[in-house]
Amino acid sequence: xxxxxxxxxxxxxxxxxxxxxxxxxxxxxxxxxxxxxxxxxxxxxxxxxxxxxxxxxxxxxxxxxxxxxxxxxxxxxxxxxxxxxxxxxxxxxxxxxxxxxxxxxxxxxxxxxxxxxxxxxxxxxxxxxxxxxxxxxxxxxxxxxxxxxxxxxxxxxxxxxxxxxxxxxxxxxxxxxxxxxxxxxxxxxxxxxxxxxxxxxxxxxxxxxxxxxxxxxxxxxxxxxxxxxxxxxxxxxxxxxxxxxxxxxxxxxxxxxxxxxxxxxxxxxxxxxxxxxxxxxxxxxxxxxxxxxxxxxxxxxxxxxxxxxxxxxxxxxxxxxxxxxxxxxxxxxxxxxxxxxxxxxxxxxxxxxxxxxxxxxxxxxxxxxxxxxxxxxxxxxxxxxxxxxxxxxxxxxxxxxxxxxxxxxxxxxxxxxxxxxxxxxxxxxxxxxxxxxxxxxxxxxxxxxxxxxxxxxxxxxxxxxxxxxxxxxxxxxxxxxxxxxxxxxxxxxxxxxxxxxxxxxxxxxxxxxxxxxxxxxxxxxxxxxxxxx
Numbered sequence: 241x242x243x244x245x246x247x248x249x250x251x252x253x254x255x256x257x258x259x260x261x262x263x264x265x266x267x268x269x270x271x272x273x274x275x276x277x278x279x280x281x282x283x284x285x286x287x288x289x290x291x292x293x294x295x296x297x298x299x300x301x302x303x304x305x306x307x308x309x310x311x312x313x314x315x316x317x318x319x320x321x322x323x324x325x326x327x328x329x330x331x332x333x334x335x336x337x338x339x340x341x342x343x344x345x346x347x348x349x350x351x352x353x354x355x356x357x358x359x360x361x362x363x364x365x366x367x368x369x370x371x372x373x374x375x376x377x378x379x380x381x382x383x384x385x386x387x388x389x390x391x392x393x394x395x396x397x398x399x400x401x402x403x404x405x406x407x408x409x410x411x412x413x414x415x416x417x418x419x420x421x422x423x424x425x426x427x428x429x430x431x432x433x434x435x436x437x438x439x440x441x442x443x444x445x446x447x448x449x450x451x452x453x454x455x456x457x458x459x460x461x462x463x464x465x466x467x468x469x470x471x472x473x474x475x476x477x478x479x480x481x482x483x484x485x486x487x488x489x490x491x492x493x494x495x496x497x498x499x500x501x502x503x504x505x506x507x508x509x510x511x512x513x514x515x516x517x518x519x520x521x522x523x524x525x526x527x528x529x530x531x532x533x534x535x536x537x538x539x540x541x542x543x544x545x546x547x548x549x550x551x552x553x554x555x556x557x558x559x560x561x562x563x564x565x566x567x568x569x570x571x572x573x574x575x576x577x578x579x580x581x582x583x584x585x586x587x588x589x590x591x592x593x594x595x596x597x598x599x600x601x602x603x604x605x606x607x608x609x610x611x612x613x614x615x616x617x618x619x620x621x622x623x624x625x626x627x628x629x630x631x632x633x634x635x636x637x638x639x640x641x642x643x644x645x646x647x648x649x650x651x652x653x654x655x656x657x658x659x660x661x662x663x664x665x666x667x668x669x670x671x672x673x674x675x676x677x678x679x680x681x682x683x684x685x686x687x688x689x690x691x692x693x694x695x696x697x698x699x700x701x702x703x704x705x706x707x708x709x710x711x712x713x714x715x716x717x718x719x720x721x722x723x724x725x726x727x728x729x730x731x732x733x734x735x736x737x738x739x740x741x742x743x744x745x746x747x748x749x750x751x752x753x754x755x756x757x758x759x760x761x762x763x764x765x766x767x768x769x770x771x772x773x
């Protein structure tokens with residue numbers, strides 16, 4: 241007993257069931273696996289928070305900064321466990337597997353049933369960071385018991401295995417776990433691997449360091465953790481269906497995770513259809529015509545033989561463009577092929593867009609709009625930018641001065657560009673920064689604002705946001721290459737439900753009344769839209 245206590249306190253090498261060199265390799269293998277799992281937990285939190293909360297830059301900053309701070313706290317707390325490093329490491333890995341593996345599930349549950357995930361995000365970042373930070377000091381103690389070597393060499397070996405494991409975990413998350421298993425199952429699977437690796441190392445290599453009570457405790461804890469994760473994996477589909485009902489109501493018809501985002505369609509018919517992207521309402525059949533008529537038709541006043549739509553994968557802006565018979569060619573550039581596929585094949589959505597994708601004049605391209613424009617030949621009479629809100633950081637580059645410079649090069653002489661810039665009343669900084677960025681690219685701008693109607697809002701996670709949007713309306717900026725374009729409808733414009741020549745005059749006055757002064761353009765190296773959040 242005395243000899244065992246001396247060994248546990250670092251007085252000598254542990255009595256192992258394997259050779260020291262083999263034991264050292266096994267410890268480093270465990271470091272590799274645990275590091276891979278730890279990075280997957282971090283990426284899961286960042287990705288899911290970006291989907292549920294938005295603004296990926298802010299969410300990544302919160303998760304990583306809180307987690308790195310917590311890792312320092314965990315390293316300090318682990319000093320108390322060095323005398324019982326084997327059992328301490330085994331318990332920490334079991335708890336980490338449970339917390340990290342269930343993190344995505346709990347985050348999604350708080351979003352679905354509470355409507356707020358930020359506090360859960362910070363809590364999981366702290367907990368996972370503390371547990372990850374406690375690993376290295378304990379592993380340092382364990383590897384020294386296995387094979388005595390100088391501290392510098394042991395640290396080098398541990399960190400090499402840790403960093404390589406992080407690389408593998410970082411690559412496995414987007415290329416294997418996310419596309420094959422999805423967010424929830426991927427996190428649960430990672431937790432099971434984490435528990436198995438930590439438990440196997442301690443219960444096999446260091447089993448002689450453990451008292452019988454500690455050995456049984458670790459066996460029961462690891463079996464319980466793996467069982468919980470396995471049951472959660474078996475029930476994850478039922479959980480997702482229940483969560484979607486809580487978020488979107490009972491009308492969910494289609495729910496799929498593309499390589500870009502989560503896409504959900506609600507409503508049985510074209511009159512009740514709702515399209516949600518990453519939990520945010522993008523199309524409501526009750527009022528989409530007001531938005532798309534205001535977006536498209538003012539820009540169609542003039543030559544319009546060749547038209548380019550950036551975004552708009554739902555086909556609704558294309559529907560309005562194709563109402564002009566003299567449009568000879570329409571190119572639609574949409575990043576997510578899953579959205580364009582639904583726009584072609586879903587009965588309600590294709591009916592709402594008037595089967596625009598069947599029109600031989602339309603060519604759909606699945607590509608990033610920024611990169612596509614860099615290779616475009618130009619000559620477009622009209623460019624319509626129907627892209628996600630500029631407040632979503634992944635789309636900030638699509639509202640930069642550099643992006644509008646590319647658009648200007650793609651326009652034919654006398655061509656027009658129209659951009660949805662966000663609500664000018666509730667987010668004036670964002671809206672007028674869009675306008676300033678367009679002017680910085682040499683375009684002549686004409687802002688206008690279309691008000692919504694309080695009756696035109698849909699149920700779902702964005703119910704309150706959509707009601708506020710209906711009160712505020714939509715802000716657009718029309719621009720030309722040669723001179724400020726006239727804000728009026730073409731004499732050949734089709735009959736519209738919500739837009740008239742007189743309403744456009746009021747729309748221009750309404751927008752100008754919200755103009756602040758002194759705003760600078762947003763650029764790739766100095767994005768400014770975050771300042772209005």
